[in-house]
Amino acid sequence: MKKWAFISDFDGTISKKDFYWIIIEKYYPEGEALFHQWKNGDMKDIEFLATIFGSINQTEKQTLKDIHEIPIDEHAIPFIRAVQEAGGDFYILSAGTDFYIQHILNEKELTNVQVFSNKGYFKENNVHMDIDPNEWHFSDRYGIDKSVVIQHIKESYDHVFYFGDSEPDSHPAKYADTMFAKDALIMILKEQGVPYIPVRDFKDVNRFLSEEGWLKDE
Numbered sequence: 001m002k003k004w005a006f007i008s009d010f011d012g013t014i015s016k017k018d019f020y021w022i023i024i025e026k027y028y029p030e031g032e033a034l035f036h037q038w039k040n041g042d043m044k045d046i047e048f049l050a051t052i053f054g055s056i057n058q059t060e061k062q063t064l065k066d067i068h069e070i071p072i073d074e075h076a077i078p079f080i081r082a083v084q085e086a087g088g089d090f091y092i093l094s095a096g097t098d099f100y101i102q103h104i105l106n107e108k109e110l111t112n113v114q115v116f117s118n119k120g121y122f123k124e125n126n127v128h129m130d131i132d133p134n135e136w137h138f139s140d141r142y143g144i145d146k147s148v149v150i151q152h153i154k155e156s157y158d159h160v161f162y163f164g165d166s167e168p169d170s171h172p173a174k175y176a177d178t179m180f181a182k183d184a185l186i187m188i189l190k191e192q193g194v195p196y197i198p199v200r201d202f203k204d205v206n207r208f209l210s211e212e213g214w215l216k217d218e
Contacts, residue, residue, distance in 0.1 A: 002156055003158050003159065004087075004157055004158060004160065004161070005159075005160050006088055006089070006090050006160075006161045006162075006163070007090075007153060007162045008091070008093070008164070009092075009165060009166075010092050010117070014076045016071040016073055017071050019067070019096060020048075022066055022070065023052050023053070023055065023066075026066065027057060028052060028055040030055075034048060034051060044141045044142075045095055045143070045168065049129065050128075050129055053120070053127040053128065054126045055126070057125050063125075063127065064103060067103050068107055070104065072104070072108075075202035077110065079205065079206050082206065082216070083209075084112060085216060086214060086215045089112075089157075090112075090113050090114075091115070091153060092114070092115045093117070093146050093149055094118075095117070095146065096118065097117055097119065097127065098117040099119075099120030099122065100120070101115050102115060116137065117144060118130075119131070119132075129143060137149050146169065146172040147172050150162065150172040150175045154175060160175075160176055160178075161176065161180065161209075162179050163179075163181075163182075163205060164182075165181070165183040166184050166185055166188075169181070170192060173185070178197065179194065179196040179197065180196065180204075180205050181198055181199070182198070182199055182200060
């Protein structure tokens with residue numbers, strides 16, 4: 001067994017803004033109405049995202065430019081490196097798509113970060129998700145079942161941390177040894193009675209892990 005791992009959501013956690021909002025605001029204003037339908041439970045997550053990602057209608061060059069303009073928590077990248085330097089493994093667990101996540105990791109020159117997410121690819125001026133219902137972590141609603149993934153990861157570690165910001169993260173939160181929550185997830189976990197540590201960003205998470213002796217002193 002390895003000692004520990006840190007798992008993080010991407011959109012709204014590592015990034016300050018969900019990629020779908022960037023698309024809606026720049027190219028698909030009709031998506032705001034769909035957002036409310038989705039939040040009201042009238043659409044599954046993968047249906048909402050597939051519609052938004054399929055409404056970019058831009059060249060791959062422009063889409064990659066938009067991806068690289070996703071605002072990232074300025075403390076996230078140093079934190080990932082600090083985890084790795086301290087002997088922990090870092091994972092990204094996202095119900096979005098690995099298409100933009102991998103481009104961000106490559107741009108930031110981050111290595112040895114395993115990504116569990118819906119497979120994505122660029123074709124005909126849009127981003128598409130390749131969701132396989134036979135995949136071991138398939139979810140009919142999210143595309144990827146975060147609860148199944150975190151339980152799989154936990155089999156290899158003594159302690160697993162998780163950090164998220166929204167409803168999809170409430171499911172793996174129940175399996176984390178230590179749970180960090182921000183934004184809407186705080187109230188969700190509070191209502192569910194799931195233990196969590198409220199934080200604002202990776203700076204707060206870094207402080208906690210440093211004080212608890214998980215990270216090396218700067």
